[in-house]
Amino acid sequence: MADRNLQSFIVDYSLQLLQQDMLTNSLFMGSATGKTLRDLVLKEASVPLRTDPTAKALSGTLRADAGMLRQASKNVAEAQSIMDTGASAMNSIKDILADMKDIADEVAAGTMTTANAKPLYKSLRDEMRGIISSTSYNGISLLDGTNWGTDSRMTTSGSGTTLSGSLRIQSGSDGFDLALLDMKSDLYNAYDDGTADLANAAAAAATATRLSTDSTTVTTIADLYAGRSSSIAGHSAALAKQADIMDAAAIVRERGNDGRTTEELLLDLILRASGTLVDENG
Template sequence: MTDKSLNTMLVEYSLQLLQQDMLTNSLFMGGSVGKSLRDMLLTESQSRKVTDPTAAALTGRLRSDAGMLRQASNNVSEAKSIVDLANTATTTLQTAFTRMKELANGVATGTMTYASVQAEYNSLASQITQTIASASYNGIALQDGTAWAADDRVTVSGGSGSIEIQSGTSSFDLALYDFSSFKNAFTSTQINTVAKAAAMVTTLSGHITTVNTVASNYASRSTILDSQASSLASQADIMETAAETRAKANESRSLEELVLDLLLRETGTITDEEA
């Protein structure tokens, strides 16, 4: 360090000490203002501890955002539950159609008789109707489109239904598939001859393709919703932790501590903390 640099540093350091000394004399030596500050800073205060309003606002915002994210996670989890129930019902249709096709094919190829499969075919047809009519979530029909018009929670467009799911500040639509055309649509008379049974095999193959596609879509959507719900919950955890940390760092500070901190920051410190 050169002599010039050293001299400059000593001058600046002396000026800083002089500034602090002048401020201290002004505040703490004589006069009503000095007395008030001395009483506030140096005596035991009985005043109520207060919170920095800026810090409190930030903490409140963090907690508000955390609550919003937590609710969004719950809503998405509920959407996943809806999808899972709809998928279970769709898988039931898939299994019933597959077995009905086997019975129809048996009659068409002569490996089974109509009399031997009639009762089971009718039972499966009834199962399909019952599944579609009963599949619901909190009263929302999941497969029976004929019930959607009377339910204001379901939006109907072009024969399809959807439920709006609120997720934070935005929302998304959860699609529902209408299988009402399958209700009461099957009886064993459809396979009581070889020709009719062969035709029904083709028809049922188309139905199986349809329900397989829907079941696959539901399964994929369920996985996505599960991941989304977990992500939102994690974000809520982070925000809640941040709010708690912020609260602990600021809410215990008194007015006296804030004023003293302000004075020290405005006048500097004796040592250079950046050195």
């Protein structure tokens, strides 16, 4: 049985070799087609292979779109960082207000004197002011609206305690406005060094009430910034994913771009029709 299989293999292999040899002699000897094929195989091409300009244009467009989307993703990620920075600052202010309220409550309850409470209270007040003045991102003031008027990147609306600003974020061919709220007018000058705020039990009690209200407002803003950051993160990730898809599509399109000459296509067709010495299909 094994001998018959071996003999059959030798016969088939020999016939295939003979077929290849006959086809080669027929195509490569004497005819114009044979000369073209010989030149193709034996000579180095003197001109670059022809390519499909449409395919090149399409793959180039896909890559350009991918680049635009990737830049948009970076822009949106910057917006997320702005919101994260703002939320972190507001949470710090919230903690400071809570500590200031504790001091005011102590004075109101008579368990701490104004003299003892005042330096602690002032230190916290100054720390809060420092956060409001210094919190920024890439030179953009995030909490101090008094700086927005001189920043060409910012658009403002309202004034005083209703002042707000917006920063345009470019996202692809469109964009969105990132809203920022001014804390300078609301909090920076809302509390003194403790002289009046903690002057007596009644003043301290009123101050504690104001601090509680402001703490609630600051907490709300911090939560809004954090929520905005979360939604922006999803937006950035989606844009980056779209860019990856565009890049992959460009690669596939380029691979599908058959830049072979007519002679190469003819030779490939002939070889496919006549078979190869090795069965690549297993």
